[in-house]
Amino acid sequence: MTASIMAPKFTKWHRLAAVGLAFCVWQLAAVLLASPLLLVSPIRVAQRLGQLLFEPGFYASVGFSLARIAAGFLLGLIAGSLLAVLASRWPLAEVLLWPYITAIKTTPVASFIILCLIWLDSANLSIFIAFLMVVPIVYANMLEGIRQTDPKLLQMGQVFGVRPLRRVLYLYLPQLRPYLLTAASVSLGLSWKAGIAAEVIGIPEGSIGERLYEAKVYLSSADLFAWTVVIIAISILFEKLFLLLLQRGYARLQRR
Amino acid sequence: MQDIVLDHVCKSFDGTPVLQNLSTVLPAGQITCLMGPSGCGKTTLVNILLGLLPADSGTITGLPRALSAVFQEDRLLEEFSATMNAGFASPKLPRDVVRRHLQAVGLADAADSPASTLSGGMKRRVAIVRAVLATADFLVLDEPFKGLDSDTRRLVLAYLMAETRGKTLLVVTHSEREAATLGGAVLRLAPIAPTGE
Numbered sequence: 001m002t003a004s005i006m007a008p009k010f011t012k013w014h015r016l017a018a019v020g021l022a023f024c025v026w027q028l029a030a031v032l033l034a035s036p037l038l039l040v041s042p043i044r045v046a047q048r049l050g051q052l053l054f055e056p057g058f059y060a061s062v063g064f065s066l067a068r069i070a071a072g073f074l075l076g077l078i079a080g081s082l083l084a085v086l087a088s089r090w091p092l093a094e095v096l097l098w099p100y101i102t103a104i105k106t107t108p109v110a111s112f113i114i115l116c117l118i119w120l121d122s123a124n125l126s127i128f129i130a131f132l133m134v135v136p137i138v139y140a141n142m143l144e145g146i147r148q149t150d151p152k153l154l155q156m157g158q159v160f161g162v163r164p165l166r167r168v169l170y171l172y173l174p175q176l177r178p179y180l181l182t183a184a185s186v187s188l189g190l191s192w193k194a195g196i197a198a199e200v201i202g203i204p205e206g207s208i209g210e211r212l213y214e215a216k217v218y219l220s221s222a223d224l225f226a227w228t229v230v231i232i233a234i235s236i237l238f239e240k241l242f243l244l245l246l247q248r249g250y251a252r253l254q255r256r
Numbered sequence: 257m258q259d260i261v262l263d264h265v266c267k268s269f270d271g272t273p274v275l276q277n278l279s280t281v282l283p284a285g286q287i288t289c290l291m292g293p294s295g296c297g298k299t300t301l302v303n304i305l306l307g308l309l310p311a312d313s314g315t316i317t318g319l320p321r322a323l324s325a326v327f328q329e330d331r332l333l334e335e336f337s338a339t340m341n342a343g344f345a346s347p348k349l350p351r352d353v354v355r356r357h358l359q360a361v362g363l364a365d366a367a368d369s370p371a372s373t374l375s376g377g378m379k380r381r382v383a384i385v386r387a388v389l390a391t392a393d394f395l396v397l398d399e400p401f402k403g404l405d406s407d408t409r410r411l412v413l414a415y416l417m418a419e420t421r422g423k424t425l426l427v428v429t430h431s432e433r434e435a436a437t438l439g440g441a442v443l444r445l446a447p448i449a450p451t452g453e
Contacts, residue, residue, distance in 0.1 A: 152327070152329060152331050153331055153333070155306075155308055155327075155331075156325075156327065156331040158307070158308070159306050159307070159308070159323055159324070159325050160323075160324065160325075160344070160345035160386075160390050161321075161322060161323070161345075162344070162345065166344075166347065170333055170336065170344065171333070174333065174335050174336075254335050254336055254337075254370075
């Protein structure tokens with residue numbers, strides 16, 4: 001007699017219920033600790049978040065950080081992709097890039113942030129840090145994707161004398177899709193975390209990082225948690241928007 | 257358009273000769289059927305003519321710059337429609353022209369279907385239309401009728417003959433009957449016998 005092992009099926013409702021349960025655990029822990037400084041309750045965080053949404057400067061801070069981190073992410077995406085193309089065509093380029101990519105991957109973000117504070121204006125620090133976090137991830141994924149492109153399709157393009165732009169659009173891009181989606185999905189979250197960390201250390205005026213720093217200085221756990229919720233929400237929304245645009249771009253390409 | 261002349265073309269892989277002093281002429285504007293048992297170098301010769309492999313020695317003259325091919329595998333872009341695939345090598349052709357060609361090979365209803373949803377025979381026909389529509393005077397067709405039933409084969413053969421008149425064709429085939437139907441010269445390759453020590 002053989003037993004079949006089936007993975008349990010969980011729907012999004014199960015996951016929502018798990019989130020709800022986590023909030024209940026959080027609320028219970030806050031009540032038991034009875035110290036808002038140590039652990040503020042989710043209800044208090046929600047109240048503070050509600051207040052923040054109507055405070056002057058809230059949207060300016062969100063816009064400040066969003067613009068810079070998004071710019072860093074997009075620049076990193078482009079740079080990582082171009083470097084991958086370079087490395088795929090010239091093995092020497094891959095060897096020459098290796099120490100830089102490895103250094104970026106292995107160096108702690110905080111080290112980069114402090115180093116960059118010497119070179120850069122704190123207002124633009126998050127652009128560069130987000131860029132640095134994205135480049136190695138995109139580079140590695142895109143390089144692998146280029147290398148996995150079906151050589152027979154490339155030969156077909158070569159025989160028919162297909163122009164380079166058409167090869168990129170119709171031969172490479174469709175096959176790079178899973179690699180691009182993975183790279184974008186992983187690096188989006190990382191760029192946000194690193195970008196905000198850069199702002200907390202650099203404290204550029206008008207940024208979300210500055211607000212987090214102030215929450216720490218004034219020992220306001222509610223503010224800290226509320227702004228963290230804001231960061232998470234923006235990160236998720238930006239990721240969904242970007243991936244949606246990417247999917248739509250591909251759908252449009254396929255309809256040609 | 258000139259004759260394509262192969263003069264003492266040689267190609268080896270890891271020291272094993274596959275083509276040895278192959279000299280032949282592919283007459284301009286005519287069909288040549290390439291035949292021979294497996295391993296005799298047909299695919300190697302095709303790849304050399306298509307510029308995918310360099311010959312070790314020998315010369316090939318008269319090869320036009322623009323080439324076209326039906327490969328042994330269909331090599332279609334699976335996410336894109338039959339129309340898009342068929343017109344891939346000729347982007348300036350209007351869509352309705354491409355659709356008319358697909359209609360001529362019995363694919364009118366599948367014109368907008370993604371290549372991934374097409375049967376083997378349908379994919380083959382798309383690949384043939386793509387090769388025909390490419391602006392090239394020299395076409396290499398590697399077993400073009402593979403996977404086609406007899407009725408479809410007749411339809412596609414008639415289409416091919418009509419659309420490639422005046423072009424130089426090299427057709428790889430295992431079928432004597434097919435070679436006879438296509439007409440033209442037959443170039444037979446034989447495996448190279450290993451030399452004794």
